[in-house]
Amino acid sequence: MRISELSQLSGVSTASIKYYVRAGLLHEGARQGYNHTEYDTSHQERLRLIRVLLDEGGLTIAKAQTVLAAVDAPDASLVEIMEVAQRALPMSRQPASPWAVALVKEACSQRDWIVEEGNAGIMMVAQVLDVLHDLGRLDLLSLLPAYADAADAVARADVGAITPVKDRAGTANMVVVGTALGDRALQGLRRIAQGNYVRREAAKA
Structure with a gap:
């Protein structure tokens, strides 16, 4: 799916999605050519988790990075x-x-x-x-x-x-x-x- 569709399905703005990728909270999509990046359901699920941490948990971006790094660490x-x-x-x-x-x-x-x-x-x-x-x-x-x-x-x-x-x-x-x-x-x-x-x-x- 394109970023616009991901935004619509997740309720997260495209600007926020791009920011989360730059901040390392969200994994990058698959490049399909110039100015075309594809996302999948794993990005939807990750965005839900990010919003829980930021909106419901009250975490800062830095704290959310720490938590998600632990989630992603295979040996944790x-x-x-x-x-x-x-x-x-x-x-x-x-x-x-x-x-x-x-x-x-x-x-x-x-x-x-x-x-x-x-x-x-x-x-x-x-x-x-x-x-x-x-x-x-x-x-x-x-x-x-x-x-x-x-x-x-x-x-x-x-x-x-x-x-x-x-x-x-x-x-x-x-x-x-x-x-x-x-x-x-x-x-x-x-x-x-x-x-x-x-x-x-x-x-x-």
Whole structure:
């Protein structure tokens, strides 16, 4: 297909497609002569992945390059790809306090989780605990075990969904997409569930 058709099918402008190729996010099409380049369904699929990373995941071009380089690396394991995707997601640069980091690590240890050094999730949760401390709401730390148990159940489902995919490229894409979109899905479901329980409590009054 020509670039105009690829643009129409993918919803990505021709200018953006050309930019993604120059930036190394999208592989080049096949040259068929002067000013004629052919694209195929692999370009469509890659554009979907690029838009998920940029639009839904909030990644910069540089971060997306890093994630996609891991996806394309034939010797990169799925664990490595997941870790690259997790580290690429936007997060606060404010360092977490040692006590908060220790508390999160203790919650992980209690569940016998294998946690690699530098896992981005440790800092993300620890930063939340620091905010609770600053707000004088350390009573909310009692929610951490319930949050950890819920995360454990979700993570099991995530990994269970990855296993059936046989080809490496499809599995790698699923890992990246799940990492980028999973947090948003959980946020939405949590809000729905909160609304449910608030209304149920109100009905009892």
